[in-house]
Amino acid sequence: MRRLPWRVxxxxxxxxxxxxxxxxxxxxxxxxxxxxxxxxDVRLTAEDGYxxxxxxxxxxxxxxxRVELTVERVPDGEVSPYLADVLEIGDEVExxxxxxxxxxxxxxxxxxxxxxxGGSGIVPLMAMVRQRRRAGSRxxxxxxxxxxxxxxxxxxxxxxxxxxxxxxxxxxxxAVPEGWSRPPGRLMLDDLxxxxxxxxFAPDSYVCGPTGFVERAADLLLSLGHDPGRVRxxxxxxxxx
Amino acid sequence: MGIISRGxxxxxxxxxxxxxxGQYLVHDFPVLSAGPTPRVPLDRWEFTIDTEDGRRHRxxxxxxxxxxxxxxxVDIHCVTKWSKLDTAWQGVSLDVLFEEVESAAEYALIHSYxxxxxxxxxxxxxxxxxxxxxxxxGDDLAPEHGGPARLLVPHVYFWKSAKWxxxxxxxxxxxxxxxxxxxxHNYGDPWREQRYExx
Amino acid sequence: xxxxxxxxxxxxxxxxxxxxxxxxxxVGRCAGxxxxxxxxxxxxxxxxxxxxxxxxxxxxxxxxxxxxxDAAWLDLRGAVSLRIPLTDAEPS
Numbered sequence: 001m002r003r004l005p006w007r008v009x010x011x012x013x014x015x016x017x018x019x020x021x022x023x024x025x026x027x028x029x030x031x032x033x034x035x036x037x038x039x040x041d042v043r044l045t046a047e048d049g050y051x052x053x054x055x056x057x058x059x060x061x062x063x064x065x066r067v068e069l070t071v072e073r074v075p076d077g078e079v080s081p082y083l084a085d086v087l088e089i090g091d092e093v094e095x096x097x098x099x100x101x102x103x104x105x106x107x108x109x110x111x112x113x114x115x116x117x118g119g120s121g122i123v124p125l126m127a128m129v130r131q132r133r134r135a136g137s138r139x140x141x142x143x144x145x146x147x148x149x150x151x152x153x154x155x156x157x158x159x160x161x162x163x164x165x166x167x168x169x170x171x172x173x174x175a176v177p178e179g180w181s182r183p184p185g186r187l188m189l190d191d192l193x194x195x196x197x198x199x200x201f202a203p204d205s206y207v208c209g210p211t212g213f214v215e216r217a218a219d220l221l222l223s224l225g226h227d228p229g230r231v232r233x234x235x236x237x238x239x240x241x
Numbered sequence: 242m243g244i245i246s247r248g249x250x251x252x253x254x255x256x257x258x259x260x261x262x263g264q265y266l267v268h269d270f271p272v273l274s275a276g277p278t279p280r281v282p283l284d285r286w287e288f289t290i291d292t293e294d295g296r297r298h299r300x301x302x303x304x305x306x307x308x309x310x311x312x313x314x315v316d317i318h319c320v321t322k323w324s325k326l327d328t329a330w331q332g333v334s335l336d337v338l339f340e341e342v343e344s345a346a347e348y349a350l351i352h353s354y355x356x357x358x359x360x361x362x363x364x365x366x367x368x369x370x371x372x373x374x375x376x377x378x379g380d381d382l383a384p385e386h387g388g389p390a391r392l393l394v395p396h397v398y399f400w401k402s403a404k405w406x407x408x409x410x411x412x413x414x415x416x417x418x419x420x421x422x423x424x425x426h427n428y429g430d431p432w433r434e435q436r437y438e439x440x
Numbered sequence: 441x442x443x444x445x446x447x448x449x450x451x452x453x454x455x456x457x458x459x460x461x462x463x464x465x466x467v468g469r470c471a472g473x474x475x476x477x478x479x480x481x482x483x484x485x486x487x488x489x490x491x492x493x494x495x496x497x498x499x500x501x502x503x504x505x506x507x508x509x510d511a512a513w514l515d516l517r518g519a520v521s522l523r524i525p526l527t528d529a530e531p532s
Contacts (some may be wrong), residue, residue, distance in 0.1 A: 006243060
């Protein structure tokens with residue numbers, strides 16, 4: 001019997017999402033495929049044998065042996081500055097997964113979907129958006145995406161392009177673009193009421209972000225009458241980068 | 242061992258003679274916890290030592306403040322491999338607290354607000370090796386670092402220095418604590434790299 | 441200040457190393473207060489020195505996982521039972 005194996009992953013492509021977040025497209029021979037919302041463990045080993053690992057959400061649906069991650073550079077971090085600034089095309093890391101079977105969306109889901117992202121919590125939710133598009137799903141999606149300011153967004157170009165059945169609403173907490181009607185501030189009940197689905201539509205909600213954001217967004221959804229059994233949450237904390 | 246990632250070095254492992262094997266140096270003060278941070282109002286805070294024959298010694302916060310304090314500067318070593326040098330504390334030596342305690346017990350189970358426990362031989366708490374610390378780096382000890390008061394036993398891995406400490410039970414038989422029952426070493430000497438059970 | 445806990449999704453990797461199926465969707469009952477829910481909804485503190493997963497209702501410890509270099513320790517003291525979905529043939 002074989003335990004979940006570590007596989008060699010080679011960097012095939014990369015792109016910057018903003019000045020601190022880099023998307024890595026990894027080629028992973030033998031990759032078994034994955035569901036939107038799942039994550040992987042990434043392991044780095046130094047020449048002297050020292051090794052360390054971190055978890056990252058997968059940013060795109062299954063595509064053969066390709067696994068796409070978006071990594072936010074954490075200042076003074078140990079792993080993320082390497083992945084963001086040092087790893088070059090052709091370099092190798094190890095990954096293990098996919099893991100997680102609860103915070104996932106399957107294209108056969110019929111209920112409307114609300115995605116609520118705080119900061120880099122967009123990553124697994126973007127995998128769901130892309131999965132929906134790739135599968136030609138007609139499930140209506142609404143995405144509420146909270147970031148500090150417009151420059152902190154990921155996937156901005158892609159989310160600007162028309163994607164029938166997907167509505168995107170931004171919430172900025174510190175600085176807004178010129179002419180933006182909503183003043184900067186944290187996520188409010190009105191944001192979820194306007195950018196989400198009414199509770200009576202019985203949507204499946206996925207909330208991902210830092211712990212405080214997720215607690216707040218989930219509480220607001222429950223106060224709007226959403227069924228707690230349909231609100232799925234994923235928190236990430238200070239990972240040590 | 243896995244494949245090597247080109248150019249990855251990771252945290253600098255120490256060559257400093259003050260770093261135990263396998264440790265690296267940090268300059269910040271990482272916060273690790275196994276549960277929510279307890280908030281203990283000082284007027285309800287107490288510290289107890291229970292002896293093996295059931296006698297309880299009790300100190301209120303005011304009692305503690307009246308006791309002579311020391312200002313140890315020590316190196317601390319976390320089992321998760323970070324070490325921090327020359328950390329400056331203020332607190333009461335456990336020798337002072339144990340002065341009035343009559344006991345022949347060899348083992349101590351330290352317990353905290355929030356339910357955490359850790360065990361040590363009594364001798365590791367005496368003779369200037371352990372403190373009930375309530376100030377760090379010139380300030381009151383912050384809740385995330387164990388305030389109002391934590392145990393400070395720097396010669397063993399830092400999980401033994403229980404945050405939010407509430408009391409000590411003296412025992413004739415050793416009783417493993419929270420991490421000691423989940424794979425971590427019963428004693429935890431950083432210089433012998435006693436991280437896990439069996440090390 | 442909020443306590444920066446994670447949630448049970450963070451246990452997916454550590455538990456998948458031990459179990460043959462995904463455990464984050466397994467539904468457990470808290471031995472402390474009887475609350476039931478998927479392991480993914482537990483409040484999780486960690487990773488170091490180990491993962492401590494607590495009931496979101498009563499904050500009692502439901503399970504702990506410690507990974508050493510050549511062994512893992514699993515403590516399920518606070519889970520009365522786990523209902524583990526076994527029909528899912530998809531990757532996990």
